[in-house]
Amino acid sequence: xxxxxxxxxxxxxxxxxxxxxxxxxxxxxxxxxxxxxxxxxxxxxxxxxxxxxxxxxxxxxxxxxxxxxxxxxxxxxxxxxxxxxxxxxxxxxxxxxxxxxxxxxxxxxxxxxx
Amino acid sequence: xxxxxxxxxxxxxxxxxxxxxxxxxxxxxxxxxxxxxxxxxxxxxxxxxxxxxxxxxxxxxxxxxxxxxxxxxxxxxxxxxxxxxxxxxxxxxxxxxxxxxxxxxxxxxxxxxxxxxxxxxxxxxxxxxxxxxxxxxxxxxxxxxxxxxxxxxxxxxxxxxxxxxxxxxxxxxxxxxxxxxxxxxxxxxxxxxxxxxxxxxxxxxxxxxxxxxxxxxxxxxxxxxxxxxxxxxxxxxxxxxxxxxxxxxxxxxxxxxxxxxxxxxxxxxxxxxxxxxx
Numbered sequence: 490x491x492x493x494x495x496x497x498x499x500x501x502x503x504x505x506x507x508x509x510x511x512x513x514x515x516x517x518x519x520x521x522x523x524x525x526x527x528x529x530x531x532x533x534x535x536x537x538x539x540x541x542x543x544x545x546x547x548x549x550x551x552x553x554x555x556x557x558x559x560x561x562x563x564x565x566x567x568x569x570x571x572x573x574x575x576x577x578x579x580x581x582x583x584x585x586x587x588x589x590x591x592x593x594x595x596x597x598x599x600x601x602x603x
Numbered sequence: 604x605x606x607x608x609x610x611x612x613x614x615x616x617x618x619x620x621x622x623x624x625x626x627x628x629x630x631x632x633x634x635x636x637x638x639x640x641x642x643x644x645x646x647x648x649x650x651x652x653x654x655x656x657x658x659x660x661x662x663x664x665x666x667x668x669x670x671x672x673x674x675x676x677x678x679x680x681x682x683x684x685x686x687x688x689x690x691x692x693x694x695x696x697x698x699x700x701x702x703x704x705x706x707x708x709x710x711x712x713x714x715x716x717x718x719x720x721x722x723x724x725x726x727x728x729x730x731x732x733x734x735x736x737x738x739x740x741x742x743x744x745x746x747x748x749x750x751x752x753x754x755x756x757x758x759x760x761x762x763x764x765x766x767x768x769x770x771x772x773x774x775x776x777x778x779x780x781x782x783x784x785x786x787x788x789x790x791x792x793x794x795x796x797x798x799x800x801x802x803x804x805x806x807x808x809x810x811x812x813x814x815x816x817x818x819x820x821x822x823x824x825x826x827x828x829x830x831x832x833x834x835x836x837x838x839x840x841x842x843x844x845x846x847x848x849x850x851x852x853x854x855x856x857x858x859x860x861x862x863x864x865x866x867x868x869x870x871x872x873x874x875x876x877x878x879x880x881x
Contacts (some may be wrong), residue, residue: 496677500666507664511838518610518831526607530828532645538823548827555827559656562834563816565663566809573681584740589681592810595688599695600817 499572503565510562517554524551542601567596610832613643617836621661624837625844627857628801629721629864630782630808632658633714635833637867640880645829647703647880651778652824655812657837658780662809664838665845675802676744679757679795683767684807687785688814690771695818697776707875710777714868717783718861731794734758746799755796763793775815778824780808 538547543560545553570593577585604612616638624630632654639650669675698706733756737743740760745752766788774781782804789800819825874880 500669503663503666507660507838511660511835514831514834517827518835521828521831522607522610525828526610527605530604530606530609532643532649532826532829535646535648536823541821544820544825552827555831556825559825559827559830559834562656562659562663563813563820566659566813569663569666569806570681570684570810573677582741585678585681588685592681592684592688595685595692596810596814596817598817599688599692599814 495572495576499569502572503569506565506568507562510558510565513558513561514555515558517551517556517558520554521549521551524549563600567593567600570596606828609643610828613639613829614832614836616642617657617833618840618843621657621837621840621842622844623840623856623860625661625841626847627721627860629717629860630658630661630780632661632778632780632837633717633782634864634867635837636710636778637714637871639829639833641867641870641874647706648698648822648824649826649829651698652819652826653778653830653833655778655815655819656825656830656834658778658812659809659816660834660838661841662780662805662812664842665805666809669802669805674746674799675806676742676795676799677803677806678740679742679744679789679793680803680807682740682742683764683785683788684810686764686767687771687774687781687807687811690768690773691775691811691814692818694772694775694777695815697772698819698824699822701776703880704875704878706777707871707880709773711868711871711875713773713777713779713781713784714864714871718864718868720783720787721857722861731756731758734760736760744799746796753796755794755799758794759792763788766792771811771814774808774811775818778815778819780812782808 545556548556570589574586574589577589617635620634635654635657636650639645640647737757737760742757745754770781770784785804785807786800789795789803790797
């Protein structure tokens, strides 16, 4: 991409996305500590869970809020890939539109179908 | 220790890891998992899930700063991303079948390698034949130098692509960014200038980690209560570290950090083999 201005806009959007995700995680975290802060942490043993998108079912509301913040975070690099498709398309670079679509397909498989 | 105290301790450790990771260029994610498992007795799968999330946060959070410098090669990054995301999906699927002692040993090997890599000097740009594929794939580029834009050519694309698949596999298998290995593939193998390699690697790390994230979420490796203090800590620490980059004596810090990482690697092998790690 030669258009540094576009890249800069994308960079700022990504940072805004991360800050939004961090704010949601923080809000959920404060809620979680207020509600469950006095309980004992339990991370010593793995409780395998096989959830489905959006991976919030069965979670108490504060933890579900944190999970939504984490999903927003995971969405930021995916958004970057989508922006790249648009930028390559604007340059009429068909080869790189194809490569980027392939990356997006792998990401989509992981997030929605695996 | 109740959840509030535990979360505060995890937050502070993660902030320190993020701070040192940004200062030394090693990334904070790589030390989060050994610290959580060895010091706080956290299950390795939960630790890896929290670490993976923090990798995405630092990558996307730093993107704006890197873009401003105009160094990254977006085409090379996107092409190589095909290899890293495919590798990451495979690696993330492997987590559920690889026994924990084996995970600990692979993790330790990657830690030792990162420590060693951070201490070695980076190659000078010797002459190399341009790969004819580089022109066809429009990978040759330029970056802002002291006397105007400096151009560079890219070589050994197939080898770099293969190494990137391995970097992606390790990223998915261990919940790390694999930044050191990505930089080696671009800088040492493909002869992309070091500064371009590191900034391109930063943007690739987030996309690679996102490819593992769906599988990690589905298997329940990402536990929100643990990921919360880790993500906030590493993000805050690394943003602070990036701001102090110029003022610190990076050389001394790098050596210190490398020693810490090497000690953790040895402990990880010991703990993994003796069954102290779950």
